[in-house]
Amino acid sequence: MSTLRIEHVYKSFDDISAVHDLNLELHAGTIFGLLGPNGAGKTTTIRMIMNIIIPDQGNIVFTDKFDNQANRDQIGYLPEERGLYKKMKIRNLLTFLAEIKGVKPSASKARIDYWLKRFDLIDWIDKKIEELSRGMQQKVQFIATILHEPRLIILDEPFTGLDPVNTDLIKSVILECKQRGDTIIFSTHLMDQVEKLCDSICLINQGKAVLKGNLKDIKKNFRKNNLAVQFDGAEPDLNDIKYIKSYKKVHDHFEITPSEQANIQDILKQLIERTSINRFEIVEPSLHDIFVETVTHIKKGDNDRE
């Protein structure tokens, strides 16, 4: 069930095209990774979703439970650079930020207590933001993002500067939100986080979506998986083996790229006939590799054209 559709959206500032023909569909109860190098158009896209800037062309349509009139109130946004009123006490600040999202102070009081307890900040409730450590401030910022129980949560680099314990805490809250059916947009360039959390991604480069879809499908389609093989006995001559396009020795094992029409089982069979094997592993391309290859590939293409 889709909650948000971005249809043929264009946005340019002066002569620079920030977003070019972007099409996306976000589903309830999924985590969506919005990836891209710096200046790719991620922030512009997010701002258009939040109705801060209006697309030159195209539509951004909230479907499902979203009421277009009040959609801003159903979005929780954690900006990359944290912003809180330094001179305000946690309690007053959170009450204010909930109220501006349409939650009355009488309703937000219990929720604030709940989240502060959960994030181990309850003793600090009447302390000013400027008295907190950076990590604590980030936790307050995260609470502010989800306090009004948004249906769409936009997180821009939520884990920077957090220790592993708090990272796991926030991760578990994000997964709870997903369970509840919320839609989560995760904008980052930390690929290992995306791989662990996201269901689907969109890689934007120079305002265009260059890669998008279900994360597993993307990995499957990106290129044939490589094989990592470690031999226990003598090393066979890999040139004799069918279906191997190329290979290279890496440290204690071989990295084998199978040919296009290869059958992995065939390769394994051939190897077993020749020697004993310690490790035979299908290696998925990491998102990191996909990101770097896709982006540099496009850059090369650009250079070719020039």
Add this chain to the structure above:
Amino acid sequence: MNKTWTIFKREYLTRVMTKGFIIGTAATPILLLLLTLGPQFLINMKSEHASKIAVVAYDDEIYQDLVNSFSDTLQSGETMFQFNRIDVDTSRLDSIRAVLSSDVNRNTIDGYLLIPPDVYDQKEFEYYAKNIDFDLKYRFQNTVSKIIIDKRIQRSNLDADVIHTLTQRTNLKTFKITSSGKEEEEVGLSYALTFVMMMFLYMALIMYGMFVMRSVYEEKTSRVAEILVSSCKPFQLMAGKVFGVGAVGLTQYLIWTIAAGLLTVFSTNLVQAFTNGNAGFSIPTIPISVLVYFIIYFVLGYLLYATLYATLGAMVTNDQDAQQFQFPITLLIIIGFFLSFYIIRNPNSQISVIISMIPFFAPLAMFTRISTLMPPFHEIMLSIALLLLTIILLIWIGGKIFRVGILMYGKRPTVPEILKWMRYK
């Protein structure tokens, strides 16, 4: 509108609930009071020790009259001025003066008066001291001068009392005719009152305008703006801040007005009590209509300048730029303030009428006209209408710049860039 209210509430409460606001609100009138009454109070304080003054007088009568005129006492009851007559003849004057000067230097006496024998014709006498006390100088001047005049009259065989009656001063009383036809006694105090109110308007426009600018600018640099504009329209944010700070200003001025009102009533009673109800003047009261116009022009002037300052706060990206770019706006207020000095003297001249119609100067200029000489009603209405139109225009333009500017970081925008911002959808 609900969100504007939420922002307004936060802006107002976080400002009013600070120690800074409470102290500032309480301290300003106290400081003003101290500044105006303090010096007067210090001057009037009786000095702690007696002044020893030697008098070189050739004429015993002058000396006696002088001593009789200085009958002040210290708090202890001692006489304040201890005069000591030095009898001399002209030939020994130089040596006597040398002795007295060294006495002054050794602090055995505070000073000495030299009243020459030809004082009736010379029209001069002298006083020597380490410190020439301003107050004392005028007392000597007036007292001795009066003694000499009386002596001259006596010598001419005239009746001193008759002469005094004949030469009595005639005082000018001034009356102000108001539009309602009433005639009010005018003692120059309403002039001062106009000036004070002008000053208050001027201060409020600059001070609260700057507050708005700082507030917007801080929100932008601390990136709180990013969260706020994801929750409400930038325009609501701008409106909430402008009204919030404005309400803080109104609160502060209201407190001061009430305090001033109480003080006026209190001091009027005091004056009445001291003069048995025969005070030579009454403390002027501000007509209600002038007060109403004061509030109208305060609000309109504030809205105009706060919009400008808020737009500026959203445009700049660092402190230095903020300082630099606020100057032209502040200059507009300052020009308006100085033009009002011209208007206070020529409230109805062609130039004054024109100045009071220009929206950027109108809050100060038109209010000055109103409080000095009530201008025709249609002129006031025209200036208010022009002001309102300008405010709406500025809010419209400023809102567009604000919306883009509040989320722009990095380099300082150029004028063409700002013009482009205004065209963004």
